[in-house]
Amino acid sequence: MNVVVCVKQIPDPAAPPSLDPATNTLNRSGKLILDDSDAYGVEMALQLVDAAGGGEVTLVSMAPNGEVSGLRTALAMGAAKAILVSDDVLVGSDALGTAKVLAAAIRRAAPDLVLAATESTDGYTGTTPVQVAELLGFPSVTFAKKVEVSGSTVKVQRQTEAGFDEVESPLPAVVTVTAGVVEPRYPSFKGIMAAKSKPVETLTVADLGIDPSEVGATGARQAITSVTAAEARQSGEIVVDEGDAHERIIQFLEQLKVL
Amino acid sequence: MFEWSAEQLMVRDAVRAFVEKEVKPHVAELEHGDLLPYGIMRKLYTTFGMDQLARDRFARQLEARRRELAGAGAHQTPTDGGAPARQGDGGAAAMTLIPIIELCHYCPGIVTAMGVSIGLAAGTVLKRGTPAQMERWGLELATMEKIGAWAITEPGSGSDALGGMLASARRDGDGYLLNGSKTFITNGPYADTIVFYAKLDDGSDTPVRDRKVLTFVLDAGTPGLVQSPPFAKMGLHSSPTGELFLSDVRVGRDHLLGETEDEAGGGGRESAKDNFVQERAGVAAMALGVIEACLALSVDYARERTLWGQPIGDRQLVQLKLAKMEVARLNVANLVFRHIELSAAGKQLTLAEASAMKLYAAQTASEVAMEAVQLFGGNGYMSEFRVEQLARDAKVFQIYAGTDEIQVTHIAKALLGT
Ligand SMILES: Cc1cc2nc3c(=O)[nH]c(=O)nc-3n(C[C@H](O)[C@H](O)[C@H](O)COP(=O)(O)OP(=O)(O)OC[C@H]3O[C@@H](n4cnc5c(N)ncnc54)[C@H](O)[C@@H]3O)c2cc1C
Ligand SMILES: Cc1cc2nc3c(=O)[nH]c(=O)nc-3n(C[C@H](O)[C@H](O)[C@H](O)COP(=O)(O)OP(=O)(O)OC[C@H]3O[C@@H](n4cnc5c(N)ncnc54)[C@H](O)[C@@H]3O)c2cc1C
Numbered sequence: 001m002n003v004v005v006c007v008k009q010i011p012d013p014a015a016p017p018s019l020d021p022a023t024n025t026l027n028r029s030g031k032l033i034l035d036d037s038d039a040y041g042v043e044m045a046l047q048l049v050d051a052a053g054g055g056e057v058t059l060v061s062m063a064p065n066g067e068v069s070g071l072r073t074a075l076a077m078g079a080a081k082a083i084l085v086s087d088d089v090l091v092g093s094d095a096l097g098t099a100k101v102l103a104a105a106i107r108r109a110a111p112d113l114v115l116a117a118t119e120s121t122d123g124y125t126g127t128t129p130v131q132v133a134e135l136l137g138f139p140s141v142t143f144a145k146k147v148e149v150s151g152s153t154v155k156v157q158r159q160t161e162a163g164f165d166e167v168e169s170p171l172p173a174v175v176t177v178t179a180g181v182v183e184p185r186y187p188s189f190k191g192i193m194a195a196k197s198k199p200v201e202t203l204t205v206a207d208l209g210i211d212p213s214e215v216g217a218t219g220a221r222q223a224i225t226s227v228t229a230a231e232a233r234q235s236g237e238i239v240v241d242e243g244d245a246h247e248r249i250i251q252f253l254e255q256l257k258v259l
Numbered sequence: 260m261f262e263w264s265a266e267q268l269m270v271r272d273a274v275r276a277f278v279e280k281e282v283k284p285h286v287a288e289l290e291h292g293d294l295l296p297y298g299i300m301r302k303l304y305t306t307f308g309m310d311q312l313a314r315d316r317f318a319r320q321l322e323a324r325r326r327e328l329a330g331a332g333a334h335q336t337p338t339d340g341g342a343p344a345r346q347g348d349g350g351a352a353a354m355t356l357i358p359i360i361e362l363c364h365y366c367p368g369i370v371t372a373m374g375v376s377i378g379l380a381a382g383t384v385l386k387r388g389t390p391a392q393m394e395r396w397g398l399e400l401a402t403m404e405k406i407g408a409w410a411i412t413e414p415g416s417g418s419d420a421l422g423g424m425l426a427s428a429r430r431d432g433d434g435y436l437l438n439g440s441k442t443f444i445t446n447g448p449y450a451d452t453i454v455f456y457a458k459l460d461d462g463s464d465t466p467v468r469d470r471k472v473l474t475f476v477l478d479a480g481t482p483g484l485v486q487s488p489p490f491a492k493m494g495l496h497s498s499p500t501g502e503l504f505l506s507d508v509r510v511g512r513d514h515l516l517g518e519t520e521d522e523a524g525g526g527g528r529e530s531a532k533d534n535f536v537q538e539r540a541g542v543a544a545m546a547l548g549v550i551e552a553c554l555a556l557s558v559d560y561a562r563e564r565t566l567w568g569q570p571i572g573d574r575q576l577v578q579l580k581l582a583k584m585e586v587a588r589l590n591v592a593n594l595v596f597r598h599i600e601l602s603a604a605g606k607q608l609t610l611a612e613a614s615a616m617k618l619y620a621a622q623t624a625s626e627v628a629m630e631a632v633q634l635f636g637g638n639g640y641m642s643e644f645r646v647e648q649l650a651r652d653a654k655v656f657q658i659y660a661g662t663d664e665i666q667v668t669h670i671a672k673a674l675l676g677t
Contacts (some may be wrong), residue, residue, distance in 0.1 A: 069265070076269060163538045186277055189354055190307030 001052040001149060003045040004109050005079065006102055006116040006129065007038040009063040009070035013121055023092060023217075024224035026122060033061055034070035037117035039184035040177050042074045045115050047182060056080035058109045062090065068200055074188030076195035083109065087204040091215025093121070098216055100133035104208040106136060113154060114174040118143055125252055133174035140174040141167050145181055199245045260591075260600045267353050268432045277306060282365050289366060289497035290648065295449065296369045296497050300376075301357065304403045313401040317385070317393070319400065326388050352602035356544040356595060363548025365645075367652040368497030369549075371659075374541050375445040376400065379534055380407025380453050383454050384476060387517045396452050396476050401593040408450035410441040410503055417663050421528055422468045423540070425621070426457040428475065435515065437483075437508040443659075444675045447501035452475045452591055453477040453536070456527045459520060472527030474516040481509035494651030506508055536608055539617035540598045546624035547591045549653045551629035553646055554584040560635055570635075580630050587623045594620060611673030618666035621656035 009032035012019060016028040034042075045057040059074050059082035066241050071082045090101065106114055114133075119126035133140030145164060146157035154173050158165040165214045169175075187195070205212050213219055237252070253259045263271060281299055288294035288522045304310045381400035384407075388397055399405040416423030426439025437457055441447070455477050458470040477484060487502040512518055522528060561572030561581060571577045594616045598608060608616065628650035632639035639646050657663045671677075 073269065076273075186273050186306050187269065188306075188311075189270060190308050190312060192266060192273070196266060199482075241667070 001049055001055040001112045002056050003036065003049055004060050004106050004111040004114045005040065005041045005045045005051075005074070006106075006114065007059050007061050007074050008035045008071060008117075009033065009061055009067050009145045010035045010122040018160075021226060023169065024227045025092065028064050030130075032067045034073040035121050037078065037119065037121050037179060038070075038074070039077070039181055041115040041117055041179050042077050042079060043182045043184040044147055044177050044186075045113075046078045048113070048147065052086045052149060053110070054222045058083065058111065060102055060105045060109065061085070062093075062105075064091065064100055067203060071200060072195045073187065075198045075200075076191040076193060077185055079198075082200045082202055084181055084202045085208065086202060087206075089205050089216045092220055093109070093215050094220040094222040095125050095127045096131055097215040097219045098220065099128050099135055100210060100219075101205070101208065102128070102254070103132045103135035104210055105203065106132065108208075112152075112171050114138065114151065114172065116174065116176050118176045118178050129174055129176045136172075136174070138172050138174050139169045140176070141169050142176045144175050145176055147177065147181065156163075158205070165185065181225055190205070260596045261604075262596075263353075263357075264350075265396055266317075267350075267357060270357050271361060272360045273307065274303075277303065279364060282362065282369065286365055286497075286648075287674055289368065290514060290642075292496060294497075295499065297368075297449070298370045299369060300373045300586070301403050303373075305561060307358075310404075313403075314398070317401055318399050320385055321390055321393055323491065324350045324393065328390070343624040347603045347605040350599065350603045352540075352599045356541070356599065357412055360548040360551065360595075363545045364552040364673060367545055367649070368495045370541075370545055371498040371655075372406075372446055373403075374538070375409055376403065376407040376450075376539055378541060379409035380446075380450075380452060380454050382537070383409065383474065384452075384516065386533055387397055387474065388476075389518050391513070392516065392518075400452055403603060405451040406449060407455045408444050408446040408448065408503075409534075410444045410453055412441060413445050414440065414442050421531060422471055424456065424458055424472065425467065426455070427460040428457040428473050429460045429462075429593040431509060434509060434511040435473075435475070436443050437477075437505045437510060439505055441503040443490075443500055444503055445497060445500055447503055448486050448499045449521075451479050453484075453503065454516070456531065457503075471520060471522055473520060473533070474527045474530050475510060475514050476516055477508070477514065478580050479602060481508055481510070493654060494648065495655050532610075535610055535661070536613040539613040540595075540608065541664075542656050542660050543591060543598065543616045543620035544595050546620035546653070546656055547588070547595050548592055549624045549649050549656075550584065550588050550627045551626050551627070554581070554588055556644075556646055557581060557584060557631045557634050560638075566634075580634050584630065585625050587627050591620045591623060609673065610628065611670050614661070614669040615667040617656075617660065618663055618670070621653075621666075622663060624653040624656055625650075647657055 011026065011028060011030060012033050019025065020027050049055045051058055057079040059071055059079050061071055061082065065082065065088060066086045068084060071084060075082060085101050085105050116129035130140050130142065132246050141156045141158060143159040144156045145159045148155045150173045154169050154171055154175060156167045156175060159178055177225065205215060226236045239248050283300060285294055287297065289296060294656050349467060381397060384397040384400060385393055392543050400407045412418045412428060413424060426436045426441065428437050439457060455475045456472055457475065458467060459473050460470065479486065483506050485504040489499040492500060516530065558581060561577050561652055562570050562573045601608060628646060631646040632650050635644055639643045641647060
């Protein structure tokens with residue numbers, strides 16, 4: 001079974017983020033790393049291919065400046081190869097533009113199953129994978145907390161507010177996985193050394209046969225009109241117990257109108 | 260090399276994530292002796308496939324040793340079973356040193372327990388053992404399925420380890436009778452396999468100082484061998500250190516490493532010295548880990564701690580401390596890089612260079628950690644703030660693997676040609 005995993009390469013969330021004041025978009029010029037959210041998809045894919053007893057995991061990513069650091073991490077975990085779409089005309093793409101690019105790249109890999117995260121860590125619109133599915137004409141199942149493939153069907157436990165739904169879908173399909181669906185492995189040292197020589201195909205928009213006016217800033221149907229800083233979080237109130245703590249907590253909760 | 264490569268950074272980041280998740284939450288238990296380090300060490304090995312790498316390397320070493328013995332005849336000295344001596348290691352040294360550095364951000368003790376088991380115990384058996392001995396003890400030590408100790412120091416010797424050694428091996432039928440005691444032995448209380456050094460007592464009147472030193476491999480549980488409980492000590496609490504007592508321990512010749520009394524072959528003096536350079540490079544990497552951690556913690560503290568309405572980092576006396584720590588970090592990192600680069604080129608530090616590196620790195624780590632305690636004020640003296648533990652741990656760098664003073668003698672000897 002062949003599985004494609006969409007992996008987003010993002011600025012290190014541990015480093016302070018910066019916005020481009022002209023476009024209000026995140027500055028992605030520095031080194032990018034594998035989005036933690038996508039490590040779950042990679043692990044899930046590796047386990048599914050293992051369980052199927054054959055096949056391989058292909059990564060698909062769209063990122064600026066030919067960035068491969070995040071891809072190398074996922075290759076070190078055990079993915080076989082990667083397709084990277086990197087092209088200056090993609091600057092300013094919205095989620096739909098991104099989906100068009102990803103869908104075209106995925107089509108080349110002709111997978112049985114496509115995995116993505118429920119939402120990315122930096123943009124987190126959570127809209128890209130379903131748009132990819134629509135463009136590919138594949139069914140999509142979101143919020144998977146358990147994924148199993150048997151024959152040409154994927155069985156998914158789909159996280160809901162109350163518990164989970166059991167869902168089945170024919171393959172090929174797009175499935176988005178939640179954090180915690182599986183425990184991502186650490187790349188082994190051998191895996192890290194092998195990752196360097198695994199194939200990464202770098203493509204442009206033209207290579208994919210996409211009309212450049214459909215993607216990037218020109219194709220975007222969304223624009224960020226303004227950005228405001230989030231309100232600083234108020235520091236909490238510390239209740240020192242002088243025998244009356246329970247009363248003060250009750251008062252506090254009444255004030256919040258939760259009691 | 261002047262910085263880590265992209266690949267090395269991947270190794271670093273992966274190990275760093277492991278340390279944050281698997282070591283950091285357990286430091287208190289490790290410090291108080293409620294948790295032995297061996298579970299974490301084994302997990303590190305299996306998680307990153309270091310056990311499999313060791314198995315692959317073992318197969319090559321064994322094959323090379325067999326070929327060497329077949330080609331050269333039984334009297335030839337077995338040497339390192341690895342690739343021809345002067346071939347580069349392709350940067351493999353970094354793969355060993357990066358986990359050492361990362362672990363030392365929190366727990367130099369784990370590194371000591373691991374370094375002794377893998378570097379010294381497994382290293383000695385694989386370098387000097389017969390193929391049968393390599394298979395019997397070397398493989399499981401190299402993969403960390405078994406924990407090893409390496410016992411040379413005695414209550415009456417220490418810096419004068421070889422000359423002052425009193426532990427004795429008397430021929431007894433086709434085997435030996437071993438007697439003596441060892442102290443300060445890392446993993447001594449829990450080791451499965453012990454590399455044990457003793458002087459050959461052949462009944463002649465050769466003065467004890469000049470007798471041959473032989474190396475034996477002992478299994479825990481051998482009658483007459485007692486492994487003491489761990490000592491209480493100043494720092495490095497996560498590395499159990501103890502004593503070994505041997506009274507009339509009878510072993511067959513198959514326990515004599517290399518199965519030869521020939522000093523140049525399996526001989527203990529050579530065997531003990533084999534380890535000096537690697538061990539000293541390892542201590543420099545440990546020192547770098549401690550320095551990096553102390554510097555990072557100190558920078559954060561200098562920014563956050565506010566007095567008279569200003570962060571203490573605004574004070575020049577505090578800035579001086581930080582600047583000196585940064586100088587230390589750069590210098591020790593460069594020494595570590597040099598060692599990696601030399602290994603990659605198939606070269607090795609001389610004993611004097613390794614001693615110089617260890618001397619500088621050990622003293623510097625100790626100083627940096629104590630200055631970090633100072634910068635943290637009262638908090639620095641409290642266990643909660645990590646620099647307290649690192650300062651106690653770093654002190655041992657100046658004592659084991661040859662004291663500072665012994666490093667000085669090795670450097671001076673080379674400089675003066677004496
Ligand atoms: C309002 C808005 C602001 C934006 N701001 C910026 C910006 O500042 N800078 C900029 O460069 N772009 C920006 N974009 C584009 C945005 O980064 C892309 O649309 C992005 O690829 C998808 O959005 P997301 O991060 O919300 O993905 P989500 O829909 O949350 O992602 C879900 C999953 O889809 C997959 N996926 C998503 N994107 C990719 C990818 N590129 N490669 C591989 N897999 C992927 C991953 O598995 C991911 O976890 C913006 C888009 C919008 C709508
Ligand atoms: C935590 C820990 C773990 C250890 N693990 C092991 C282990 O696994 N296996 C093992 O075999 N040993 C181990 N050791 C022992 C260690 O190698 C010795 O402690 C060390 O070699 C010093 O010997 P000593 O303690 O007997 O000190 P001594 O040799 O008695 O030294 C006392 C002082 O005299 C100084 N001195 C000695 N000789 C000279 C000289 N020629 N010129 C100037 N000054 C001199 C020393 O530098 C020191 O300051 C360990 C020690 C510690 C603390």
